[in-house]
Amino acid sequence: MLPQRHAPRDGPTRGAGLTDYRRRVGLVEEIAQHSDFWSAATQHEFLDAVREGRIPAEAFDTWLVQDAQFVTDLLKFQGRLLARAPRKAQSVLAGGAVAAANELDWFERQASARGLDLAAPPLAATADYAALLQRLDAAPYPVAVAALWVMERVYLKSWTHAASGAGPYQDFVEHWTTPEFVDYVEALEALVEQEPDPTMAAQIRTVCDEVLVQERQFWDAALTP
Numbered sequence: 001m002l003p004q005r006h007a008p009r010d011g012p013t014r015g016a017g018l019t020d021y022r023r024r025v026g027l028v029e030e031i032a033q034h035s036d037f038w039s040a041a042t043q044h045e046f047l048d049a050v051r052e053g054r055i056p057a058e059a060f061d062t063w064l065v066q067d068a069q070f071v072t073d074l075l076k077f078q079g080r081l082l083a084r085a086p087r088k089a090q091s092v093l094a095g096g097a098v099a100a101a102n103e104l105d106w107f108e109r110q111a112s113a114r115g116l117d118l119a120a121p122p123l124a125a126t127a128d129y130a131a132l133l134q135r136l137d138a139a140p141y142p143v144a145v146a147a148l149w150v151m152e153r154v155y156l157k158s159w160t161h162a163a164s165g166a167g168p169y170q171d172f173v174e175h176w177t178t179p180e181f182v183d184y185v186e187a188l189e190a191l192v193e194q195e196p197d198p199t200m201a202a203q204i205r206t207v208c209d210e211v212l213v214q215e216r217q218f219w220d221a222a223l224t225p
Contacts, residue, residue: 089145
C-alpha cells in the first residue's frame with residue numbers, strides 16, 4: 001500500500017487509523033516527549049480557528065498556497081534523501097515521495113477551484129523552511145530522516161487537533177488525517193528507530209526542535225495581516 005502523505009480516504013475510517021496510531025518506546029518516544037515546542041506547533045490558534053470554522057477564508061487560502069510551496073520543497077528534499085538512504089529505507093521514502101508528487105496535483109486542483117495563484121511569492125516562513133530542508137542535505141542520514149519524521153508527525157497531530165468540528169474545512173482535515181498517512185508516519189518512526197546511534201541523539205533533538213519552531217512560524221505567517 002502506498003504510504004500516502006495526504007490522500008483521499010480509502011479503506012478503514014480515519015478514526016480507526018488514529019486510534020491505532022502507536023508510538024514506539026525509544027528514540028522517537030524521547031523526541032516526541034522531550035520538547036516544549038510540540039504543543040505550540042500542534043495546537044496553534046490557526047488550527048483552533050479551523051476546527052471552530054472561524055478561520056478567515058483569506059488566511060486559510062494564504063496558508064494553502066504556502067503549504068503547496070512547502071510540499072514542492074519537501075519533495076525535492078525527499079528525493080535527495082532517498083538517493084543517499086540505506087537500502088532498507090528506500091521503499092518507505094520512495095512511497096512518501098510519490099505521495100508528495102500526488103499531493104501537488106491535489107493542490108493544483110484546489111488552487112483552480114479556489115482561484116489561487118500557487119506561484120505567489122513565498123512568505124518568509126516558507127523560505128526559512130526551504131532553507132532548513134537544504135541544510136538537512138548536509139546532515140547525517142539518521143538526523144535527516146528523524147527531521148522528516150517530525151515534519152510528518154507534527155502535520156498529523158496538527159490536523160488531528162483540528163478534526164473535531166472543522167465546519168467548512170472538514171474535507172481538508174479529513175484529507176490530512178487519513179489512515180494511510182498514519183501508516184506512513186509509523187513507517188518513518190520505524191526508520192528512525194533503525195538508526196539508534198547514540199552519538200547523534202543531541203543533534204537529532206536540536207534539529208527536531210528547529211522543525212517544530214518552523215511549524216509554529218508557518219501557522220503564524222498565515223494569520224499575519
